[in-house]
Amino acid sequence: MPELVDLDPARQKEIIDLEKAQEGRDYFALLGLKPGAPVEEVKQAFIEAALKYHPDRYAGLNLGTFRARIERIFRRISEAHTVLSNPEKREAYLRANPRLRGGPAPSPVPSGLEEPLLGDEERRAERQSRLSRHPYLARTHRLTELLTRGKAAFARGDFEKAFADLNQVVNLDPKNREATALLAEVRKKHDEQRSKVEMQRGMDLEKQQDLPKALESYRKASSLDPHHAEAAYRAARLAKALGMEWNEIRIHAQRAVDVSPDTVAYRLLLAQVLLDGKAGNLAKRHLEAVLKLDPKNAEATALLRKSRWPF
Structure with a gap:
């Protein structure tokens, strides 16, 4: 008996039949394709299937x-599309299933049939273009493109570009855990990179004896990367030399010691x-x-004496 759901009986039967038919099928058959079908056909078949069976369509x-x-x-x-549209995964799958590489190349097109075939190709291209404009597929394609670009930029160390792309993914899809985790890592690497630049500056x-501007750069470096002990130390040292507020000097000096407690x-x-x-x-x-770190340190000995007898 048809189930009491928001699907008509014919649609219910179609889904049940398809689920059963998928059992034991190879990846090409799952997409309704002949063995060895090219990547373009794989992508087209997946788009058509997504329009009918993506769970979001039934939200x-x-x-x-x-x-x-x-x-x-x-x-x-999705599993079939992922494997068959990726050159390395596809080749590994075909090596494991050589029978699916497809038959011999098709015979040459008989003379006089070129025009109808051209028309079929144009219709196919027009249909693919129309499908690509579907709101859901356009959004999914955009997210995939941005995430792929962001990963590539991150891998080559272009953290600024990676941040821009991954930030767009998170804005478009706040529940995307992969993009959110990557964005946090990119932000950290990006800040560390900027910290190094400010430190060198x-x-x-x-x-050049431009101590106020040097101090500002050390402050930025320490702020961008709180674990950059040398930046905090240099900021404290210059702030002290320039007579800055005592508490600011102490904060920078304390941070340097917190990060690297064994540096004399x-x-x-x-x-x-x-x-x-x-x-x-x-x-x-x-x-x-x-x-304890340097028992013969004369400066520490003198300062310790001063701390005991300030007069």
């Missing part, structure tokens, strides 16, 4: 058990900053840590 309908049937049908169709400006220079600078801020007890702990 909001009461489908009962047919929802699972439709999802299984489309999953097999700061070093160049410092050599970072500990010494933080201790000096803490002494300037009358935080002798905190400074003492850092100086003692320096002397």
